[in-house]
Amino acid sequence: QKEVEQDPGPLSVPEGAIVSLNCTYSNSAFQYFMWYRQYSRKGPELLMYTYSSGNKEDGRFTAQVDKSSKYISLFIRDSQPSDSATYLCASGEVEGGKLIFGQGTELSVKP
Amino acid sequence: DAGITQSPRHKVTETGTPVTLRCHQTENHRYMYWYRQDPGHGLRLIHYSYGVKDTDKGEVSDGYSVSRSKTEDFLLTLESATSSQTSVYFCATRTGAGGKEQYFGPGTRLTVT
Numbered sequence: 001q002k003e004v005e006q007d008p009g010p011l012s013v014p015e016g017a018i019v020s021l022n023c024t025y026s027n028s029a030f031q032y033f034m035w036y037r038q039y040s041r042k043g044p045e046l047l048m049y050t051y052s053s054g055n056k057e058d059g060r061f062t063a064q065v066d067k068s069s070k071y072i073s074l075f076i077r078d079s080q081p082s083d084s085a086t087y088l089c090a091s092g093e094v095e096g097g098k099l100i101f102g103q104g105t106e107l108s109v110k111p
Numbered sequence: 112d113a114g115i116t117q118s119p120r121h122k123v124t125e126t127g128t129p130v131t132l133r134c135h136q137t138e139n140h141r142y143m144y145w146y147r148q149d150p151g152h153g154l155r156l157i158h159y160s161y162g163v164k165d166t167d168k169g170e171v172s173d174g175y176s177v178s179r180s181k182t183e184d185f186l187l188t189l190e191s192a193t194s195s196q197t198s199v200y201f202c203a204t205r206t207g208a209g210g211k212e213q214y215f216g217p218g219t220r221l222t223v224t
Contacts, residue, residue, distance in 0.1 A: 006153075032211045043115075043201055043215035044154070051211075088153065092211055097142045097161060098169070099213055103153040 003027050004091050006102025015111050019076040023089035023102045026070065030091040030100075033065050035074045038086045038104065047087075048074070079109045114138050115216035117202050123222045130189040132219050134202030142205035143185040144213065145169075145177060147198040154201065160185055192223045 006023045013019055021035075032051045036044035048063040050056045056063045064073040072089050089102040114137035124130050134143060145157040146169075156169030158177040166177050174196060176188045189196055199220050203213040 008151075034212065036215075041218075043217045046212055046214060049212050090154075097144075097159065097205055097211070098156060099211070101154040103151065 001026060002103075003030075003100045004089060004102040006089055006105055008103050008105060010106040010108060012108045012110060013079055015079060015081060015109055017079050017109070019074075019079050019083070019107060019109075021074040021076075021087050021089075021105050021107070023072040023091075024070055025072065025091045025100075027091070027093070027100075028070075029093045030070075031094045032092055033063070033072050034090045034099070035061075035063055036088040036090065036101075038088060040085075044088055081109050081111050084108045115202055115204060115214065117200075117216040117219050119219060120217065121220045123224060124192050125224055126193060127191050130192050130221065130223075132187045132200055132202075132221070134185040134187070134216060136183050136185075136202075136204050138204065138206075139182060140204035140206050140214075141182075142213075143179065144203040144205075145175070145185065145187045146201045146203065147171065147196075148201060148218075149198050157187065157200075192221075194223050197221060197223045 004025045034049040035047045037047045038044045053067045060077045062075040086104040086106045088104045090099040092099045116135045118133045144159040146154045155171045160166045160179040202216040
């Protein structure tokens with residue numbers, strides 16, 4: 001079992017929809033959580049990060065962490081075609097510098 | 112954008128030849144990482160560095176070596192390239208000042224024939 005699991009999709013939604021992207025993790029020592037966005041043939045771009053349970057909002061994006069169930073979510077409101085990309089979740093321990101990445105979910109937002 | 116460049120951006124090489132990929136950063140970040148990205152596997156850590164001349168292995172380090180003689184440069188070497196090392200290679204950096212966020216370069220697409 002991978003330490004961070006993510007449904008690879010692909011996920012296709014109409015423009016304006018609310019998108020929910022999800023990951024689960026197995027290591028209780030993971031204390032920080034990140035979401036990256038990766039456009040085709042580009043490097044991953046840090047979208048959001050959080051070190052605690054609860055919600056963190058940034059514009060149309062909300063990151064949610066539930067440590068009790070080891071569940072990580074990213075919500076995208078009013079999705080746009082420009083949001084079409086692969087979204088990667090990542091988690092890591094407080095000590096050490098390693099991040100463990102999920103497989104990535106490919107999202108397509110249709111006009 | 113942490114001022115990360117990777118070279119070359121694309122490379123085709125033959126099985127058995129040595130290959131060196133370069134990562135260069137301008138932000139004076141302490142930590143540097145090499146990942147490979149393959150379909151169905153996501154990003155996997157190859158090696159990382161926590162300072163000049165300080166490196167450690169990641170999840171998929173077999174067949175790879177690294178060196179860091181200056182803060183700004185982190186080299187990844189495939190001693191004898193194999194077809195299984197065909198992949199997209201990403202370099203990332205982290206400040207080391209408490210933040211855990213990693214910032215990625217544009218990637219190098221390597222094909223071993």
